[in-house]
Amino acid sequence: MEVFEKIQSVDLQKVIIGKQKRKIIYLVNPVSGTTKKSTLVNLIEKISKEQELYCEILPTNQRGNYDFLIERIYKDNITDIVIIGGDGTVNHVVGALYDQPVNFGIIPYGSGNGLARAAGIPSKPKKAFELILTGEAKPVDAFLVNEKFACMLSGVGFDAKVAHDFATKTSRGLLTYTQQSIINYFKAQPYQFEVEVNKFKFFTDAFFISVANGNQFGNNFTIAPEANISDGQLDIVIVQKMNKAKLPFAVLKQIRGNNKLETLVENITHRNILYFQTEEIKIKNLKNAPMHIDGEPVETKTDVDIKILPKCFNLILP
Numbered sequence: 001m002e003v004f005e006k007i008q009s010v011d012l013q014k015v016i017i018g019k020q021k022r023k024i025i026y027l028v029n030p031v032s033g034t035t036k037k038s039t040l041v042n043l044i045e046k047i048s049k050e051q052e053l054y055c056e057i058l059p060t061n062q063r064g065n066y067d068f069l070i071e072r073i074y075k076d077n078i079t080d081i082v083i084i085g086g087d088g089t090v091n092h093v094v095g096a097l098y099d100q101p102v103n104f105g106i107i108p109y110g111s112g113n114g115l116a117r118a119a120g121i122p123s124k125p126k127k128a129f130e131l132i133l134t135g136e137a138k139p140v141d142a143f144l145v146n147e148k149f150a151c152m153l154s155g156v157g158f159d160a161k162v163a164h165d166f167a168t169k170t171s172r173g174l175l176t177y178t179q180q181s182i183i184n185y186f187k188a189q190p191y192q193f194e195v196e197v198n199k200f201k202f203f204t205d206a207f208f209i210s211v212a213n214g215n216q217f218g219n220n221f222t223i224a225p226e227a228n229i230s231d232g233q234l235d236i237v238i239v240q241k242m243n244k245a246k247l248p249f250a251v252l253k254q255i256r257g258n259n260k261l262e263t264l265v266e267n268i269t270h271r272n273i274l275y276f277q278t279e280e281i282k283i284k285n286l287k288n289a290p291m292h293i294d295g296e297p298v299e300t301k302t303d304v305d306i307k308i309l310p311k312c313f314n315l316i317l318p
């Protein structure tokens, strides 16, 4: 009950004025993250009813099939689709509906919540719900990985191996993710890649290559600290072969923002980590390193072509 009282103390005048015509569908992932969502769902129903705001709450589905919502958007004039889940759910829902005339919202309920955190969306469900009602939708970028939709961060190599192993575990959450990262760290070996950016090609042995729209993997692990979801650029982080003992320190330097963005220059072999921006990148994945898209493992490919989709969808932001 305390939860309800707190949200009722929010200035809901802002919610009502000019927003009455909004029709919101909330999509709840029943398995994402580790915490139960029933309190939040009750709260959404209660506040929406009190404020006479149209709200419908539906479950997500494992295969990411949301085509049935396209008809609903037009037939019932749905204005907003709000995702209650993590990055995998955001990827499925937005990937299916970004061409449609709706705004998207996120109430973060995943293990990492990389896009929500990168966007400055509050981590606390009540605050995130309040933002859905009072925030403003603004255009943000997404990108394609071999024509597959991505909006947070994708990559090849070590981080994808963690994503693959994480996917096999029955428990989710930060603890499981950290366990998988540590186990994989000890086994990590560099993979061979050929990278092409703006017609400049080079070979690299790298532990992983991250392609980032948001600044992080999730949990504020900011592998691409300068990344901005609305700048029309992808941040590329290539963690090159180095002594394994140096690897955690090099990555720490990167996440702390002590590696500045650079233009891609010839001196690439002397750097542990390459960090640059581009609108497009082609990666030849010569040793079939594992791949992930927005933290979800995908079948690996030899040719990985990635390009930005600037101002791709409207996201409710603070």
Ligand SMILES: Nc1ncnc2c1ncn2[C@@H]1O[C@H](COP(=O)(O)OP(=O)(O)OP(=O)(O)O)[C@@H](O)[C@H]1O
Binding pocket: 029, 030, 031, 032, 033, 034, 059, 060, 061, 062, 063, 064, 085, 086, 087, 088, 089, 090, 109, 110, 111, 112, 113, 114, 172, 173, 218, 294, 295, 296
């Ligand atoms: N109804 C459902 N039943 C079973 N699985 C589902 C259902 N809906 C979605 N899923 C699956 O849930 C998985 C996890 O979702 P999501 O990525 O949002 O959470 P997470 O991995 O805990 O968080 P994050 O990606 O932020 O780390 C997705 O792979 C998705 O296919």
